[in-house]
Amino acid sequence: MSNVATKAPPSSPARTGFSAIGQATLLIAAALTTVDAFIVNVALPSVQDSFDVSASSSQFVVSCYGITYAVLLVLGGRFGDRFGRRRIIQIGIAGFTVASLLCGLAPNIEVLVGARVLQGAAAALLLPQVLSTIQAALEEPAKTRAVSYYGAIGGLSAAVGQLLGGLFVWADVAGLGWRPIFLVNVPLGVLAVIGTKLWVPETKADAPQGADLGGTALFGTAVLALLIPLSVGRQTHWPLWCWALMAVAVAVGAVLWRFEKKVESSGVVPLIAPSLLRQGTMRRGLLVLGSGFLAFGGFIFVFALALQGGNGMSAFESGLSMAPMALGQFLAALRAPKMIGKIGVRTLQVGGIVQAAGLLCLIGPALLWWPHVRFYELMVGMFLIGVGNGLFVPTVYRTVLSSIPPNQIGAGSGIVTTTQQTTLALGVALLGAIYAGVSGQSGGMRLGFVVVAAVFLAVAAMFALFGKHLQENRSTQ
DSSP: OOOOOOOOOTSHHHSSSHHHHHHHHHHHHHHHHHHHHHHHHHHHHHHOOOOHHHHHHHHHHHHHHHHHHHHHHHHHHHHHHHHHHHHHHHHHHHHHHHHHHHHHHSSSSSHHHHHHHHHHHHHHHHHHHHHHHHHHHHHHHHHHHHHHHHHHHHHHHHHHHHHHHHHHHHGGGGOOTTTHHHHHHHHEEEEHHHHHHHHHHOOOOOOOOOOOOOHHHHHHHHHHHHHHHHHTTTTTOOOOOHHHHHHHHHHHHHHHHHHHHHHHHHOOOOOOOOOHHSSSHHHHHHHHHHHHHHEEEEEEEHHHHHHHHOOOSOHHHHHHHHHHHHHHHHHHHHHHHHHHHHHHHHHHHOOOOHHHHHHHHHHHHHHHTTTOOGGGGHHHHHHHHHHHHHHHHHHHHHHHHHHHHHHHHHHHHHHHHHHHOOOOOOOOHHHHHHHHHHHHHHTTHHHHHHOOOHHHHHHHHHHHHGGGSSSGGGGGO
């Protein structure tokens, strides 16, 4: 993301003019970007039928958004530092609204994918400003509370997105099928622009950094070289070029690391700061955050495909299955700040245990009753997964951000957010490929769903077992 101005005096407008309604407006605007990342999942079968395309082609409707989003996040944050965060938020929302209109009117899959790329770019302008504005415009305890809510947005918005996606496809508003999942953003975007203008204060960095264009280009190349073969490799029978691209991803990653070390040594803030990654808490935090969002993003993607394609659920029933997770995430997010205050990083272990229990409550019905599993048989499991997410995300965000030196909070926040969005896209590609591969065997979609859920279960179990080691022992520092 960006360097954040943290030295404004208490009497400045940035410190006194950020009302509760302004904070809510900012968080809702951020939620729009994540809702849109997941609202497509439930609608993918309808998109495939509408354009008569394969599952691999339609998968790019999901992954291209996440890739563009992740690659441009830090660059978007630098724009906010230099030109004013509220101004960039408004530009981002306006661009997101126009791109949503293009998605809703797309005549073919190629236009839809292109419009999703534009959506991802606009989201990358919008999202970095949210955490930077919270850091710059609020003081404790309001700052900690807002960061906890921000951290919980990811999972909660994912659940709400799939719920709304199922509802819109089921309702078939005006015979438009899946298109309203994008068109609904148009009025919401207009309201968000107005609300931001009225209630969100303008902030800038005291000393804005230049854009690390070289690091951004290398990072984007590495991510694309990894995600493209993961997304299409199975459908194309893993030709040589797929393996070559993955080798390119590794090579470019090594070049990126050397390049970023050189950039940082020259006194410029890089896209990915090597000095921050040398900190134990930062490294462990990114590993936990990345593995959690990779497993979650892939599972949510597969959840919609498996329940509709293999279990015979309607889009509405599949989306309705997400409601308990949204409720669990919301309730846990409200409780998380107090729980973190009492038991610290062990909150992550509690979240892992609850999440693992929820996944077991999903695997059981899938093994027993597939292909006749109904949404109400998944309610307990989905609620527990939501509770686990609501404890996991704020704990990791708070622990990692508190370990970053004040003069590097912008760069550190950018690494955290980029990790979250990149691993979400990786999860869709990687676990989507695993699901497709397993489902093509004799076990069918049930086995594919169970295998992906088991991967998520393994990640949750690691959190439960090793979560207490997330925070670095300060006595050793």
